[in-house]
Amino acid sequence: MGKNITVAHIQYDFDAVLEEEHENDDGFYINVDRNLNEIKEYRIKVLANNEGVDAGEKNSFEKINSHLYMAQLNGQKFLFNTIKKDYSKMFEGADYTAVDSIKVPTKQFILGTTEGNIKVLDSNFSLEREINQAHAGEITKLKFFPSGEALISGSQDMQVKIWSVKDGSNPRSLIGHKATITDIAIIDRGRNVLSASLDGTIRLWECGTASTVHTFSRKENPHDGVNSIAVFVGTKEQLLESPDIKKRDLEFGTYGKHVIAGHASGVITVHDVFSRRQITQLPSKFTSSCNSLAIDVNDPNYIYAGYENGMLAQWDLRSPEHPVDEFSINEGVRINSVCFADEFLLVSSGLDTSIKFDITRDPKSQHPVIASKAPIFLVSDDNEVNQFCYTPHSESQKEVITVGKHNFFALYNLSSDVFI
Structure with a gap:
């Protein structure tokens, strides 16, 4: 059945835990899904005085750049990219179901929802316009036309x-x-x-x-x-x-x-x-x-x-x-x-x-x-x-x-x- 990708999940606010100045024995977790029925939890402890972390024997955890972190756990490498x-x-x-963006004539974004609404956002993600009940069902797809002056939507309502x-x-x-x-x-x-x-x-x-x-x-x-x-x-x-x-x-x-x-x-x-x-x-x-x-x-x-x-x-x-x-x-x-x-x-x-x-x-x-x-x-x-x-x-x-x-x-x- 092909190559298996081992999936890992890290505590959502781990980067905030890393910034704490005092020692944190609880630290944060990384869960590695060995299979559907077995999850291995690793605890990464935060040391005092900015001395780094303790990931356990032969394990490591480090910051690669402003948004990328790497863990070495039981000989396996895992990379995590944080939200900007x-x-x-x-x-x-x-519940958002669709998204698209365009750069012309200005940078804009569009979002579709389960309620059939469409939100048009400006380059700063501020709401410019909302089309309520654009469809009678969930929005499944949204796209800007290349001109940026129009958009097209598809929905569960078959339209x-x-x-x-x-x-x-x-x-x-x-x-x-x-x-x-x-x-x-x-x-x-x-x-x-x-x-x-x-x-x-x-x-x-x-x-x-x-x-x-x-x-x-x-x-x-x-x-x-x-x-x-x-x-x-x-x-x-x-x-x-x-x-x-x-x-x-x-x-x-x-x-x-x-x-x-x-x-x-x-x-x-x-x-x-x-x-x-x-x-x-x-x-x-x-x-x-x-x-x-x-x-x-x-x-x-x-x-x-x-x-x-x-x-x-x-x-x-x-x-x-x-x-x-x-x-x-x-x-x-x-x-x-x-x-x-x-x-x-x-x-x-x-x-x-x-x-x-x-x-x-x-x-x-x-x-x-x-x-x-x-x-x-x-x-x-x-x-x-x-x-x-x-x-x-x-x-x-x-x-x-x-x-x-x-x-x-x-x-x-x-x-x-x-x-x-």
Whole structure:
């Protein structure tokens, strides 16, 4: 069942305990999940007079930089990344389910909630606008259009809606799906968008007319629910197989685009958006729902998929028979979200685990490799993360927003200029 990722959790306020001037025998805890039924607790004692900590015989705990800490416990290395800014108490009574950000015309953020509300925030995370009851059900996906002047939302109410960021008006509603909307992808400037649903379809919409241009589904099982989609530009070989015609009515920028979909069956399909063909199918390797997937933007032949049974897989679309690599995270516990960001992968697992994996390059083939030996655990108060949003501030500030249940809304700096 692939390589096992040993999961660790550290006391949420451990950094505050470290700053105490007096000796603290209680210190703070680090729990290591040896398996589903066995947890090993380590106590890190804080010594007086800033003399450091006592992690136990042959163990250690140290600060790497302003937000990164490393523990060596029983011969195993664990890394912990603290929160840069916790916004969870900014708004009351919300379980956050969706998030996105944009830099133009100004930096802004959007949040979706279980109640169907949308919050628009400015660059300082202050509330600019709230669209109450935007949907009759939970918001499942939010995205800014590239202009930053509009956003698009999907919901459990089976509808996709377009909103003005400036005044909160709703000029278009895209209606036709027969089950929960699970994901949305925008093509180029946004004249066309794709929406995925548990009804087994991916719809290509023309936003100006709010009409369905085409409906995609898995040809072997058209009712196989779609949990996650991503759009990428096809390779030269794939483009050669596309039809000679390069323009269709009500389509803008679809030529050369492919959409990949993770299904409830665990199967992953790839469709050529322009030619309408299903061109690739990856098998249900784990006989478990593919909950979330992400494209490696540095090499779109590679994708990362998270499954209901806790498996994380890396696939090469050129060799669809089996995964390139596979990992077990909290065996049997669902993976909620997978997000590729720059040169790392973010994974949310179960009720309380969020992990950053660095993506390195194989020295010979230069193919991407998941660096699984020293994953970095994002510190939180046992919060379940529903979605990640990569929002780099600069080269030295690779920031990520996480949102989830119980008002959880936090900003992490995941930069690391230290070789570990």
